Amino acid sequence: MKKTIPLTILSAIFMLTFIPAAQAGDPEAGKAKSVVCAACHGADGISPNDLWPNLAGQKEGYLVKQIKAFKNGERKDPSMAPMVAALTDEDIANLAAYYASLK
Structure with a gap:
């Protein structure tokens, strides 16, 4: 009798092989880079104002995606555009890692 590998296992192996691992930030x-963010989003990532979201505890991938969307103009906000303009991909990953680490 011939044994076969279930399709779900083959799919998982394929995805793990060909999807690059996400680089986790520092x-x-x-935290060092977040000083500017603290003016609106709070020193501990908890916004003091209902106009701006809390960043503490957000998922790292979500934060990366949103910061990049502000930077590339996909999301438009006159306050955020100048804040993210000079951020590198490494800065974004680091900020996301910091805020995701907060409770």
């Missing part, structure tokens, strides 16, 4: 470097 929370300490993100």
Whole structure:
């Protein structure tokens, strides 16, 4: 009798082989970079104002996606555009790692 590998296992192996691993950011470097963010989003990532969201505890991938969307103009906000304009991909990863690490 011939044994076969279930399709779900083959799919999982394929995905793990060909999808690049996400580079995790450095929370300490993100904390140092977050000083500017604190003016609106709070020193601990908890916004003091209902106009701006809390960043503490957000998922890292979500934060990366949203910051990049502000940077590339996909999301438009006159306050955020100048804040993210000079951020590198490494800065974004670090900020996301920092805020995701907060409770």
